[in-house]
Amino acid sequence: MKAVIKITLILSGLILSTASYAQRIKDAVDVAGVRTNQLIGYGLVVGLPGTGEQSPFTEQSFKTMLSNFGITMPENLKPKIKNVAAVAVHAELNAFKKPGQTIDVTVSSMGSAQSLRGGTLLQTILMGIDGNAYAVAQGSLVVSGLGAEGLDGSKVVVNTPTVGRIANGATVEREVASPFAHGDHITLNLRKTDFTTAKRLADTINDLVPGVARALDAASVQVDAPRDISDRVGFLSVIENLEFEPAKGSAKIIVNSRTGTIVIGSEVKLLAAAVTHGGITVNINELRDVSQPNAFAEGETVVTNQSTINVTQSDARMFVFEPGVTLDTLVRAINGVGAGPGDVMAILEALDQAGAIRGELIII
Structure with missing residues (x-):
């Protein structure tokens, strides 16, 4: 009996669907000077x-x-x-x-x-x-x-x-001095640095109190704060419970060669390419349909994507796909025929070397 190795696959684009979730500021930042x-x-x-x-x-x-x-x-x-x-x-x-x-x-x-x-x-x-x-x-x-x-x-x-x-x-026996109570402002440091996220964080705070927040770089947002320590604590309590939407992460593929785990970011895309590997043939066609309401009906015109995947296992060892197809579609097709982690990793490396992956391939 032939054993089939399952590939642990985490698709951030599928887990998060097409929408991003708001996050509390306190879950995304550290306050400068408040540390262990x-x-x-x-x-x-x-x-x-x-x-x-x-x-x-x-x-x-x-x-x-x-x-x-x-x-x-x-x-x-x-x-x-x-x-x-x-x-x-x-x-x-x-x-x-x-x-x-x-x-x-x-x-x-x-x-x-x-x-x-x-x-x-x-x-x-x-x-x-x-x-x-x-x-x-x-x-x-x-x-x-x-x-x-x-x-x-x-x-x-x-x-x-x-x-x-x-x-x-x-x-x-001794308290560690903290700069939290000093100065005219507090600094919020993002745990995951990103210019877009820093700007959105500053904009969210400014929506509550206009003009008090400014992004210093991809990691830090400076916020004007009251000098009175009691007022400063109350001000930060309100700020840290605000919700904002962090930016989507950069296009990355993380491959753990020891465990066979593959993590694919939702922003990863493929260019047109063909790969020969093993005896698996994968054909992927990407179609777009336009849905338009009637002249007197309420609604909006939307464009929907439809993917057609045909998988066969024969002597024709060719992977063929059109540009713009997401990488998770290809990996799911390979998983469907029971390919091992080594096969997927080899294909990813080949696609990266060919310049067909719009994203960063990281092997750990």
Whole structure:
């Protein structure tokens, strides 16, 4: 029995139909200066059931911790600390987090510890990129993974037992200064840069309050804002809930050669070409019909497209199609006869090399 490989095909033009959907401004932009900040620290996890590690930097960290409590260990004494592990602790400090509030932390083993399950993180200072301390982490770890090892060396590991999390495990000690409350304007940065989208965003805001928004480039729109912080928050609350229609994306074809996934943008078009590949013949004809209402009837004259596709599998190995046909029509025809992902990718590359694709072919 011959196996047929199905091609994962995502057609943005079919998913979105012929209409674009409006999007809230808050879902498309970031406010300049309102961002998260990464924190990192080095600490010790204790209380492990013999799954810790014995390494020079773990011993040094252990001795340093004891010396902070006034306990001095002899230099020639090497403690057996299999219930201790050296770990890296990292977290993200969200914008406007105040001192006394808490954030989640992730704890990862840095050495040869077998598991962090059952361990407790001791007080760990979390630093920012500027070298200042912004939070202090401590608490019991929640570890989803586990590991087991037999005397003969056999081992079973489920998930990752050397990484754990502590919900609300760090207390914020310092607030990150934000430029949001300063100046006479706020800047909205598009998450997907596009000149048309930036202009439409500015026009939408100006429709509400004329003349306050201007597009600076393909990524940023500057908006005049009240100086009073309370008024500024209220103004931004109204702005971010406005809906506008982003521009359609550029014509692109994304091909994942490892998974056989093909993503085709709705703006991709084909020029006239013929491709010989395998034993599949695809004929595509594109016709346009004009629908016109009667003289005394209400309505509008519209032009409709009709595609006729004939697919045969024979010795005549030729793909023939007319200019202006969308690429998804060709790929669907190839899928209909059970062609594999490699066949479609080879055809796309050949069409791109021949200059028959109006769009960018990206292979990842």
